[in-house]
Amino acid sequence: MEEGNLLKKMKVLYVEDEAITRKQVYRFLKKRLGKVITAENGQDGIEKFIEHNPDIIITDLVMPDISGIEMMKKLRKDGHKCPFIITSALSDTNTILETVDLKIEKYLIKPIDTKILIENLIQISTEILEDSKDSLVINSDNILTPEIKNEMELEIRNLYSKYLKKATGRGAKNIEVLIKGKTIEIFSKENxxxxxxxxxxxxxxxxxxxxxxKTIYENTIHEVEYQIEELLSRKVVMKDIHISPIEKYERLILDII
Structure with missing residues (x-):
């Protein structure tokens, strides 16, 4: 796949508190990527991540409210494995080591060299694409193409929305479903x-x-498991539930067996 077409498939969250830098980099990225979402600080970054579920995060480190490292720690703690590219004027060893512990893909020193940034984005996007190719195989006889994958994610979203209304008496403002390999992630917001x-x-x-x-889901989620099993023709089991009432979102992880 050509590099331009590859980047056009990517959704990136760019977190930067300095307004001029944020606008300049946003304009640069917007011309080259499928979608670019911006955030002004770490807290805004967490909220935008939950809302948009990007493929890659580019973030500054030193920001008001919540720093880039604190934002990354929060997302990693919640189980998110989204690749990070760090952009920072800092170059001290301790900071770099702390980001390594958080499994950061790239660390770029400001001012940003856009050529290197694009090279890094292409490398990470290629790895994401290769992982998604592997993830599209349900079994040796049943290949899940990108088109069918999108249809199934939409179908799972619809059936989960119906389940949510039945189980809790209320739907969600936003539901996102992502099939990754043998894992299904369901995010629901404001429900x-x-x-x-x-x-x-x-x-x-x-x-x-x-x-x-948690009690409601643990005792009723079998309805969703069964419906997804019918859709995929594979056994599905809930692996984890993360509920954050204060931040108004929930994340369910189901394993495809």
Whole structure:
């Protein structure tokens, strides 16, 4: 695949607090990538990541509110494996070592050399594409093409939306589904009931809401597992549930066996 076409398939989140730099790099990337989302700081970056589920994150390190490293720690803690490219004026050894521990793909010193940035994006995009090729195989007789994959993700989104309304009495503002290899990730945003929202507004019942939600899913998720099994013709088992009432999102991981 040509490098230009490869990058046009990528969705990138760019996190930078300095407005002029953010606009300049955004304009550069927008011409070369499929989609570019910008964020002003680490907290904004977390929220944009949850909303858009990008393929790659480019982030500065030193930012107000939440730093780039704190943002990365949060996303890694929540189980997200999205590749990171760091852009920073810092070049001290301790900072670089800390980012290595977070499994950072690339570390670029500012001012950004756009040629090197594009080379890094192409390299990471190529690796993502190769991984996705491997992930498209359901079994030796059933190949999941990109087109069918998109259709299945949409179908899983629809059936999960119906399940959510049935199980909790409320749908979600946004649901995203991603099939990666033998894993299905389902993100849902802003799906709390009025009662749960009221409990959270007191500032005391976050854990209670988490426990309620987890109990509901653990006892009813078999409906979704069964429906996805029918769709994929493969066994599906829930692996993990991450619920964050304060940040208003949930993430379910299911394994394709």
């Amino acid at each position: 709390l009931t009025t009662l749960e929202s009221t409990l959270l507004s007191t500032g005391e019942y976050q854990k209670t809401v988490e426990v309620i939600r």
